[in-house]
Amino acid sequence: MAVVFHDGEWGELLPTQECFYCFQSLDEVAIWWRGASDIWIHAACFIELAVRMFRDVHEIETTPRGGVNRT
Numbered sequence: 001m002a003v004v005f006h007d008g009e010w011g012e013l014l015p016t017q018e019c020f021y022c023f024q025s026l027d028e029v030a031i032w033w034r035g036a037s038d039i040w041i042h043a044a045c046f047i048e049l050a051v052r053m054f055r056d057v058h059e060i061e062t063t064p065r066g067g068v069n070r071t
C-alpha cells in the first residue's frame with residue numbers, strides 16, 4: 001500500500017485513474033494497493049469502504065450461519 005500525491009507529474013497515478021469506490025477522478029491524492037488487481041481510492045472513500053467492510057464482517061460474525069467462532 002502506498003499514498004500517492006499528484007504534484008504536477010503523474011508518475012504512477014494516471015490522469016485518467018478513477019477511484020475504486022466513487023469512480024471520480026483521483027486528481028490530488030490517492031491510496032494505492034498493489035495486488036492481483038491494483039486498487040486506487042481516495043482517503044475519504046477508504047473510510048467509507050472500511051466502515052462498510054467492518055459492518056459486513058460484523059454481520060457474518062453475528063449470524064448463526066456465519067461460520068466464524070471467536071470464542
Ligand SMILES: [Zn+2]
Nearest residue numbers: 019022042045
Ligand atoms: Zn473516491
